[in-house]
Amino acid sequence: MWTWHVAYEGDQHAEESETQPHDYKAMRERFRVANAGANSFKMNGRAVAGMWVIDPGTEQADVILIFGRVPHEIRTRYNAHLQQQASKK
Numbered sequence: 001m002w003t004w005h006v007a008y009e010g011d012q013h014a015e016e017s018e019t020q021p022h023d024y025k026a027m028r029e030r031f032r033v034a035n036a037g038a039n040s041f042k043m044n045g046r047a048v049a050g051m052w053v054i055d056p057g058t059e060q061a062d063v064i065l066i067f068g069r070v071p072h073e074i075r076t077r078y079n080a081h082l083q084q085q086a087s088k089k
């Protein structure tokens with residue numbers, strides 16, 4: 001089970017929900033759409049400041065997708081995930 005975090009504009013904390021790993025393609029598409037619309041992406045009728053997905057099943061609880069403004073620690077973990085994936089190729 002992965003955790004999906006969404007930070008809405010004006011909120012102090014991100015909302016967390018669970019998602020199934022088999023939904024990765026759909027999630028990746030939603031993140032692609034969000035990045036394409038950048039400043040105007042909305043979910044549930046609310047402007048999204050940032051969102052990210054964590055895979056707690058990995059050794060480092062990898063951050064596997066990000067969008068928008070995310071905490072520094074999340075961006076650092078995402079970059080580490082990208083580097084790890086690149087080294088596997």
